[in-house]
Amino acid sequence: MRSYAESCRLISENAGADLSRIPTWAETTNDLAWRGIHATQPQQRHLLGIWEPVGSRLRLAAWRRSEGAAFAVARGHQAHLLGLDRSRYANPAFKPQTLDAFAAVTTGLPWLAAERFARQALVRAVEAFNFLEHSPVHDMAHHHAHEIAAFVGGIFGCEVPFEGGEYWDTCPISLMHRRWGLSVGFSAVRFCSLCGEDLDECPHMIDTLYEVLVARASDGTCTACGQPVCDHMVGEFVHVRPHAVIREAMLHEVSLVRNPRDPLARINRMDITPEVLRQSLGTDPAGRPLACYGCLHPCSGFSFPID
Incomplete structure (x- = not known):
């Protein structure tokens, strides 16, 4: 508007x-x-x-x-x-x-x-x-x-x-x-944002806060939130919840559907x-x-x- x-x-x-x-x-x-x-x-x-x-x-x-x-x-x-x-x-x-x-x-x-x-x-x-x-x-x-x-x-x-x-x-x-959208079928391993291990096997729980020392990963992302640009200061301790990081995704198919999961995934x-x-x-x-x-x-x- x-x-x-x-x-x-x-x-x-x-x-x-x-x-x-x-x-x-x-x-x-x-x-x-x-x-x-x-x-x-x-x-x-x-x-x-x-x-x-x-x-x-x-x-x-x-x-x-x-x-x-x-x-x-x-x-x-x-x-x-x-x-x-x-x-x-x-x-x-x-x-x-x-x-x-x-x-x-x-x-x-x-x-x-x-x-x-x-x-x-x-x-x-x-x-x-x-x-x-x-x-x-x-x-x-x-x-x-x-x-x-x-x-x-x-x-x-x-x-x-x-x-x-x-x-x-x-x-x-x-x-x-034209109510056509795209739905992607893929498989991938979810890694923990805090330790980098398989999220299903590492000790971190998604709904739990953990104290983390803020640093920058090799790709420039924040080790606390995973974002390339954020307000976290390197060297400070913050409390964050772990989240899933998708890597090694394998694409299986792309379907033309009426209701894509992402409403903006349209032609x-x-x-x-x-x-x-x-x-x-x-x-x-x-x-x-x-x-x-x-x-x-x-x-x-x-x-x-x-x-």
């Missing part, structure tokens, strides 16, 4: 925006339902008609607020290179990276900072949903992630990465709806097949830049691994 609030603050201060006039995902989703627009392409046209004027207005307002300072450091052709061409700011196809260069010279990167905070907020919202999936606030976390995703996509825009000859789905909100990107691209676009994009508007659309539900 803090990153989302910071992004909104920067937009409000640097573009003079009334945040109440920025659409929300819930509003646009309800609007589509009320109008009976259910097909993907008509939905996209309608949603872009709502969001693009908002993004253009904010970028133009940010440009106007910094115009005087900008021309104090950049004039003529150089000003155009810095992204000060008014027509580009009014153009819905304008990329926020242009304003980033402009803001870097004039206002300390407010627009870039707002975008970074917004994208960080989206990642955190998705992580929160992964932790809260089976809690009573599941629906609230799901809705919140959608709201931030629409804010990011509607204001700043998103592109589909093209790497290694393939397009990739790296969108946090898209991947959040972070998936390739988009040429068939899917041709079906969606009607042609092969052949490496050309692709804009993604999926985060603006209504939720299409979750998908799960086959048991």
